Amino acid sequence: MGAAYSVGEVDQLNTFFVQWSPGMYKKDNNARHQKKSRNLLVKKDKLAVIDEYFQNSMCPIAKSWEENIKILYFANKCLEPYVQIITIKDAVSRRQSVCSSDRGSRSEDEEPEDILPVLRDRSQLLNDHHVQSLASHMPARTQVYPWNLVYSTAVHGTSLKTLYRQMANVDCPVLLVIKDMDNKVFGAFCSHPFRVSNYCYGTGETFLYSFNPEYKAYRWSGENSYIVRGHLDSLQIGGGGGHFGLWLDSDLYHGASYACHTFNNQPLSTQQDFKVQDLEVWTVQ
Template sequence: MQDSKTPDPSPSQSSYFTYPVTYAVNGLLRRLAAEPSLSSSNSHASASTSMSPPTSLSQSLQSLASSTTASASSMMDSVFAPPPRRKASPFQPPPLTPLSLKGYKSSTREKGKLLSKALAEEIRLLVPPRLQLVDDWSLVYSLEQNGVSLATLYQKAEEFTGKRGGFVLVVRDAGGGIFGAYLSDAPKPSSHFFGNGECFLWRAHVLPSLPDLANLPPPPSADTTNAVRMTTIASPTHKFGTLNPPHSEQASRSGTSTPERIRFKAFPYSGINDYMMFCEHGFLSVGGGDGHYGLWLGDNLENGVSSTCPTFGNEPLSDEGTKFEVLGVELWYIGS
């Protein structure tokens, strides 16, 4: 047997393997040799730059102080000239045309009509602008004309489902109070809340008329030596206020003027929750949260509930308290 010997690597092969190692070592040595000089130059540069900012900063502060002092002295010496006032635009939107309430039958009693033009004008100012231009309101449902049934109200309102209009719900309680809500959608039975932030609750009542100053007794300091006895007979009062404006031949033609003896209060959407409208076959409700309804009506439209609710932050709408007896209900449609 012959001994096997490993062949010696050729010079070309050894140089092939040693060249990269030599190149890497030489590069590393050059890198280490260059770092001290680079670090020393960087330290000198940083030292020079760190010394320069204080000088420039002090100079800038001095120049700023001098300029501020000069400007302040010049402002004190000069005469104040107010800026020119902007002129109001001569173009004003036209007044709203008076409303027309359509839907009452000729046989409907006056005390059975809940919504007057004066009250409708107050509500009109709070509805969306696109609906303020509508001057014809249509009666959808009336307890006086259509009977006592929430199902009938739903059936009458179904005709307007899907239209870009609004609805005004009007309620009268046993104490003669008038209140209600503006609804962005037609009331209908649903398994969830619906409506948007355009909804709001409202209430209104008639203020007592101001006494005639001519019939008031004279003050204590007045001379009553020759005074004669006068007796004032009060006018009869009515249980239910009609909220109708007093007749006047010089009434304004603008649709936004209302008599001062109507106090109107509205409660807009608060943004706390989205419980605007919730209706079932057994009840109709507007506003809710924390176990309270802003306005709730039963299926027979005989009893109702109104409490403070987070949706509108309202006060109870009825003066009778949280629970009230319903004597009248109307639903009006605003739109084309």
């Protein structure tokens, strides 16, 4: 790895991207009438110009940026794409264990493992293996965000109404984690927060998963749109064929998981009708 960068050098790099404000770009539908330049770029040209800047720049920070700088470039729906820049050293230091007793010793000469997302709260259900497996299958647009615990039966009690209330102001993807009485961990990643609705909602980013014992993800099959629906007395994820992929009652104590057409999944628990030991919901924002 090349030399580490100073705070000033990273600030210099950040300044370059900060100058790329949304107002400096024309909409795609007007681009054909405009002459492109460094200060007037169509969105699709951004990455090419970023690469060109680093390849041609004479400043020390640009010469070895691929070795030392991690650039996180992404776009969210209805938002201007933006770039977050961190040094590799900082990225490794951000790796946070949610179960420190499970972490083994690592020598300084060993290559770092995949960077885990930052969990701002301690999980009673997830260890590093769970987090790494789930993070690697979540959409790219969620990769740079920390996880926040928005609901936990250990903290908030067992009530679906309370879960909905805790998520009233949430507007981002969520991760549902369940541990049943057989100590099996499973759940769902949902593109939208859980809420009471008269219709099904969610996108194809939603998936079911299970550690039983190996990690297995069940992605949207495209056969129907019965992705998520919230009632006051139950939460339903996936459907078709007369069964839900995952179902929870109003007390978040009784649940069920059957094969369903939405995800072409196998039952997530060892028992199709199960009882909940603990449950957590994490926001990715």
